[in-house]
Amino acid sequence: MRLGERAGLQESKPLRDIFGDALLEVVENNPKVVVLDGDLGNSTKTELTRKAFPERSFNIGIAESNLVCIGAGMAGAGLIPWITSFSSFLLCNGYDQIRLSVAISNLNAKILGSHGGITLGKDGPTQMGIEDLALVGGLPTVVILVPSDPVTMHKAVKAATDYVGPVWLRSSRIAMPYIYPQDQEFIIGKAITTREGNDLTIIANGMMVASALDAAVALQEDGIQARVIDLHTLRPIDRDAITKAAKETGAIVTAEEHLLHGGMGSNVARVVSETCPVPMRFVGLADTYVESGDPDDLLEKYHLTSADIEAKAREVLTAKRETA
Amino acid sequence: MEKDETTKLPLEELTEIAKNLRLDILKATTKAGSGHLSSSYSSVELLTALYFNGILRYRPDEPQWPERDRFIMSKGHAAPLLYAVLAKAGYFPREELWRLREANSPVQGHPILGKMPGVEATTGSLGQGISLGIGHILGGRITGKKYRVYVLIGDGECQAGQIWESAMAASHFNTHELMVILDYNKFQEMGPVSREMGLEPLVDKWQSFGWQTVEVDGHDIEAVTQKIHSLQEIKDKPTILIAHTIKGKGVSFVEQDYTWHGRAIKDPEQYKAAEKEILCG
Numbered sequence: 001m002r003l004g005e006r007a008g009l010q011e012s013k014p015l016r017d018i019f020g021d022a023l024l025e026v027v028e029n030n031p032k033v034v035v036l037d038g039d040l041g042n043s044t045k046t047e048l049t050r051k052a053f054p055e056r057s058f059n060i061g062i063a064e065s066n067l068v069c070i071g072a073g074m075a076g077a078g079l080i081p082w083i084t085s086f087s088s089f090l091l092c093n094g095y096d097q098i099r100l101s102v103a104i105s106n107l108n109a110k111i112l113g114s115h116g117g118i119t120l121g122k123d124g125p126t127q128m129g130i131e132d133l134a135l136v137g138g139l140p141t142v143v144i145l146v147p148s149d150p151v152t153m154h155k156a157v158k159a160a161t162d163y164v165g166p167v168w169l170r171s172s173r174i175a176m177p178y179i180y181p182q183d184q185e186f187i188i189g190k191a192i193t194t195r196e197g198n199d200l201t202i203i204a205n206g207m208m209v210a211s212a213l214d215a216a217v218a219l220q221e222d223g224i225q226a227r228v229i230d231l232h233t234l235r236p237i238d239r240d241a242i243t244k245a246a247k248e249t250g251a252i253v254t255a256e257e258h259l260l261h262g263g264m265g266s267n268v269a270r271v272v273s274e275t276c277p278v279p280m281r282f283v284g285l286a287d288t289y290v291e292s293g294d295p296d297d298l299l300e301k302y303h304l305t306s307a308d309i310e311a312k313a314r315e316v317l318t319a320k321r322e323t324a
Numbered sequence: 325m326e327k328d329e330t331t332k333l334p335l336e337e338l339t340e341i342a343k344n345l346r347l348d349i350l351k352a353t354t355k356a357g358s359g360h361l362s363s364s365y366s367s368v369e370l371l372t373a374l375y376f377n378g379i380l381r382y383r384p385d386e387p388q389w390p391e392r393d394r395f396i397m398s399k400g401h402a403a404p405l406l407y408a409v410l411a412k413a414g415y416f417p418r419e420e421l422w423r424l425r426e427a428n429s430p431v432q433g434h435p436i437l438g439k440m441p442g443v444e445a446t447t448g449s450l451g452q453g454i455s456l457g458i459g460h461i462l463g464g465r466i467t468g469k470k471y472r473v474y475v476l477i478g479d480g481e482c483q484a485g486q487i488w489e490s491a492m493a494a495s496h497f498n499t500h501e502l503m504v505i506l507d508y509n510k511f512q513e514m515g516p517v518s519r520e521m522g523l524e525p526l527v528d529k530w531q532s533f534g535w536q537t538v539e540v541d542g543h544d545i546e547a548v549t550q551k552i553h554s555l556q557e558i559k560d561k562p563t564i565l566i567a568h569t570i571k572g573k574g575v576s577f578v579e580q581d582y583t584w585h586g587r588a589i590k591d592p593e594q595y596k597a598a599e600k601e602i603l604c605g
Contacts, residue, residue: 034466039459066489067454073459076437076444078390078467081459096449097486105437105446137374 004177007213020045022157038085064093072101086127087113117257144255148209155186197225214306279319332378362572363404384414398453399478451484480512495534509571542567
């Protein structure tokens with residue numbers, strides 16, 4: 001069954017294409033926006049902008065350290081740079097540069113880390129961003145956005161551009177179905193309650209939001225009402241939405257296409273343990289690298305499917321009953 | 325007529341400024357108990373020429389003036405020198421220097437963008453300054469602002485891969501408005517550069533990346549100024565001034581011993597001796 005099918009979500013094109021469209025729009029509307037590429041524009045989809053606005057597009061080549069700092073220099077010149085490449089290359093070759101020249105400098109630079117998660121599939125683990133959010137988590141001034149559908153991706157690109165300060169935006173190769181109507185509000189730092197429910201809460205980001213909605217439909221068949229929260233901003237984290245969910249539903253499952261170590265779930269757990277400790281379960285990658293493969297096969301093998309979320313939901317409900 | 329935004333002083337005054345910068349750096353680092361005195365001393369005349377001999381265009385009362393020339397201290401450990409120069413140029417009161425490396429002070433151990441006016445980049449992990457400078461130039465071409473960018477790098481810093489990534493890119497984009505000044509003092513933290521990780525043939529390396537190179541005695545203020553002006557005439561490639569310098573210049577016992585790299589002078593007798601040598605020039 002395809003992602004979001006059980007929840008009745010409409011199919012869309014790959015998330016990276018949505019990013020490309022949205023980027024073109026902000027470049028059209030704001031003469032200060034410039035785009036920097038690490039020779040992957042046809043993969044990250046900045047190629048649309050390069051065609052339409054060659055004078056504001058720069059291919060820095062396969063040199064991410066240089067890429068990040070040239071972008072930072074442009075921010076210093078008063079422009080709004082979008083620095084783009086695969087998250088794995090930006091963070092592993094350009095981390096020091098992001099740290100000093102963007103994060104400590106608190107510059108108005110935007111970074112697109114594409115190919116987040118494991119669903120890029122066949123290119124294998126060297127290309128996958130399974131630790132991107134943990135690494136960006138180590139850069140305290142940087143806002144972290146992980147959109148879950150075409151509408152929120154589109155709005156995230158605009159919100160990131162309008163926000164004054166450093167922003168990291170995760171994009172992925174996989175097609176994420178439509179979850180939201182076009183007029184869905186998207187505010188940095190404000191989680192979206194995507195589905196109401198009071199028996200437990202599934203907090204997800206990225207493609208796992210659609211998966212969570214599929215799981216919620218399955219749980220509903222057994223009379224379990226799962227709330228689903230789309231935590232599209234990892235920093236600043238929406239403490240209020242998390243605390244409210246813990247208080248009102250008494251059990252939480254987090255779901256992310258990322259390592260469990262240092263990812264979204266661990267950050268949610270930090271809030272929950274401080275404000276309203278309730279039983280929690282975590283769906284994500286255990287301490288492992290993934291190999292090449294068809295995305296669906298990989299999701300199944302590494303336990304990132306809606307069935308895995310559903311199983312954790314039942315587990316956490318048992319724990320909730322036992323602690324009651 | 326357009327106001328000339330540079331400061332140009334006679335040579336005797338420049339020599340006096342260089343002397344006072346060394347004294348300020350000595351006092352600041354000794355008070356802090358740490359800081360890179362010797363790495364600062366090798367660049368004193370270079371920055372004196374830039375800021376006070378009619379090269380850099382800047383407005384201390386308007387640090388964010390969009391058309392200012394940018395100076396990027398890529399060898400961030402020479403922060404004590406940068407602060408002393410900025411104070412002398414009028415960006416902030418000289419008294420701030422005595423708060424170097426203190427808690428609740430904006431005078432950070434290595435330069436942090438946004439903490440002190442006149443500081444153009446966060447540096448201290450080496451290799452990033454030229455890339456930042458390229459970004460400023462490419463950005464200026466889009467915003468239509470005309471300015472130059474000067475980046476001071478160290479010799480040990482040339483071991484960083486990013487230096488060569490940026491050397492390639494500056495040449496590719498022909499950022500001739502960018503000038504790199506290399507403080508070639510021949511020493512890095514662990515010893516002589518030639519022994520630890522040699523750079524030679526250094527001129528050939530830069531030239532092969534498409535740069536115009538000029539060598540100069542980095543402690544001769546007039547020669548440095550003249551070479552910089554001649555490099556400013558180059559329009560078809562980025563330029564680098566390779567300045568031969570002496571690490572710790574001005575204090576003999578520091579000059580003779582590379583282990584002073586990250587140390588301040590703490591011994592009162594040594595402090596007095598250093599002060600005396602600097603004053604006697």
